[in-house]
Amino acid sequence: MASEYPIRPISPGEYPAFAAVHSHAFNSAPHGQDRRERALALMEFERSLAAFDGTTLVGKAGAYSLRLCVPGAVTPVAGVTMVGVLPSHRRRGILSALMRRQLHDIHDRGEAVAVLWASEAGIYERYGYGPASWHAAFSVNRHEVRLRAHVPGDAGLRLRIAEPGASRDDLARVYDTVLDGQPGLFKRDEAWWNRVLAERDPAPTSTPLRCVIAEDDDGPRGYALFTAQEAWDEDSFLPAAKMAVQEVMTADPSATAAIWRDLLSRDLIEQVRADLRPVDDPLIHLLADPRRLRARVSDGLWARVVDVGAAAGQRHYACPVEVVLDVVDDVCPWNSGRWRLAAGPDGSGRASAPGLAPPGGYRAVCERTAAPADLTLPAHALGAVYLGGTRLGPLRQAGIVIEHRPGAVAALSAAMAWDPAPWCPVIF
Ligand SMILES: CC(C)(COP(=O)(O)OP(=O)(O)OC[C@H]1O[C@@H](n2cnc3c(N)ncnc32)[C@H](O)[C@@H]1OP(=O)(O)O)[C@@H](O)C(=O)NCCC(=O)NCCS
Numbered sequence: 001m002a003s004e005y006p007i008r009p010i011s012p013g014e015y016p017a018f019a020a021v022h023s024h025a026f027n028s029a030p031h032g033q034d035r036r037e038r039a040l041a042l043m044e045f046e047r048s049l050a051a052f053d054g055t056t057l058v059g060k061a062g063a064y065s066l067r068l069c070v071p072g073a074v075t076p077v078a079g080v081t082m083v084g085v086l087p088s089h090r091r092r093g094i095l096s097a098l099m100r101r102q103l104h105d106i107h108d109r110g111e112a113v114a115v116l117w118a119s120e121a122g123i124y125e126r127y128g129y130g131p132a133s134w135h136a137a138f139s140v141n142r143h144e145v146r147l148r149a150h151v152p153g154d155a156g157l158r159l160r161i162a163e164p165g166a167s168r169d170d171l172a173r174v175y176d177t178v179l180d181g182q183p184g185l186f187k188r189d190e191a192w193w194n195r196v197l198a199e200r201d202p203a204p205t206s207t208p209l210r211c212v213i214a215e216d217d218d219g220p221r222g223y224a225l226f227t228a229q230e231a232w233d234e235d236s237f238l239p240a241a242k243m244a245v246q247e248v249m250t251a252d253p254s255a256t257a258a259i260w261r262d263l264l265s266r267d268l269i270e271q272v273r274a275d276l277r278p279v280d281d282p283l284i285h286l287l288a289d290p291r292r293l294r295a296r297v298s299d300g301l302w303a304r305v306v307d308v309g310a311a312a313g314q315r316h317y318a319c320p321v322e323v324v325l326d327v328v329d330d331v332c333p334w335n336s337g338r339w340r341l342a343a344g345p346d347g348s349g350r351a352s353a354p355g356l357a358p359p360g361g362y363r364a365v366c367e368r369t370a371a372p373a374d375l376t377l378p379a380h381a382l383g384a385v386y387l388g389g390t391r392l393g394p395l396r397q398a399g400i401v402i403e404h405r406p407g408a409v410a411a412l413s414a415a416m417a418w419d420p421a422p423w424c425p426v427i428f
Contacts, residue, residue: 034198038198047078049102066079066186068184069184071316079186113386117302135279164197174220222255278421279421315388323405
């Protein structure tokens with residue numbers, strides 16, 4: 001059993017063994033010097049966990065202390081990462097032991113939510129994580145697309161080609177403006193920006209990371225980071241270059257249109273790929289023929305509610321609601337049982353007067369109750385709906401959420417859904 005493999009944080013001196021497990025588990029080449037330095041700059045050794053077989057490090061997990069935008073607020077969460085078990089030691093319960101220990105540690109630190117990217121979508125539900133954000137990958141043939149006839153425009157807006165590293169302040173200014181209203185984004189400090197700007201198309205013939213900024217006299221309003229790859233069709237001698245868009249971040253509609261107009265009209269480019277885009281990307285609505293995006297959708301951030309009462313109070317709600325949840329949580333048993341969640345102007349679940357919801361939504365109070373449950377749901381379902389991008393209705397239809405009071409699922413689903421959909425453009 002896993003207790004044969006004691007678990008503890010590692011010291012910096014043990015990092016090579018930690019990294020070696022990663023390399024074996026992910027079938028990846030060992031990191032070079034640059035990448036290792038970037039990883040170490042983000043590493044929080046006190047949050048690392050390693051399982052040992054005697055003196056051999058055989059399993060590992062880590063966590064970043066992130067400040068994540070959730071619906072209506074920015075809040076501390078654990079960004080779980082670096083999970084792997086040495087192939088020789090798989091299926092002995094080592095991951096399960098690491099996950100349980102880590103969730104207890106996260107709870108002890110007072111973080112109410114954990115998030116992660118899953119290498120495979122069948123792994124984390126058993127630990128109470130659910131798919132909470134989704135992302136789209138677009139693959140566009142440049143000659144097939146054009147923007148619709150009338151898109152937002154601003155004569156004061158201009159484009160500037162910039163060097164990404166030297167433009168970090170401009171990029172951060174745009175990013176920080178977007179962050180506050182975009183669930184799924186997390187705050188980036190210097191180490192995170194170093195990592196984002198170092199990521200690029202792995203094709204050896206691709207350009208360095210390029211940057212274009214949309215700005216006016218008051219400063220930057222949007223940017224794109226991308227690489228391109230020169231290519232020519234040998235039979236026809238026609239241009240066949242490819243562009244890989246790494247990140248587009250824009251603060252207003254005119255900047256969004258200006259950046260995409262540029263990216264989708266570059267000379268000599270045949271194909272534009274944009275991965276890790278939001279599922280509600282405004283680009284879909286900017287194109288005259290959006291099917292030409294050839295979109296593929298997949299799961300993004302998985303979320304785990306580590307403390308039901310605190311997590312429910314940290315995010316905001318789109319409309320007033322009052323429901324009693326019966327939470328089933330074997331991994332974090334302190335969450336199990338009934339909770340009364342009430343969102344509204346005074347946390348009562350009642351709307352004060354007809355009209356618009358306040359900017360940033362309604363706050364909620366979530367407390368223990370002995371009242372009968374309106375719905376029963378497992379921890380992973382609560383995690384899935386936490387960021388407002390996965391709906392409760394389909395979870396009920398799939399038999400995962402059980403409704404006891406008719407209308408309770410629809411009411412809670414309407415309150416928890418969020419506009420914009422959660423989106424995380426960085427895999428960590
Ligand atoms: C995924 C991984 C960490 C699992 O580690 P492990 O120690 O073998 O896992 P455990 O023995 O604790 O397995 C716990 C449960 O998860 C299941 N499981 C493990 N890996 C799984 C996978 N890839 N897909 C689906 N289920 C998986 C096990 O079957 C077991 O199920 P059970 O509780 O019903 O018996 C390990 O296989 C690995 O390192 N894989 C490659 C790297 C990777 O994908 N890491 C995750 C990064 S997000």
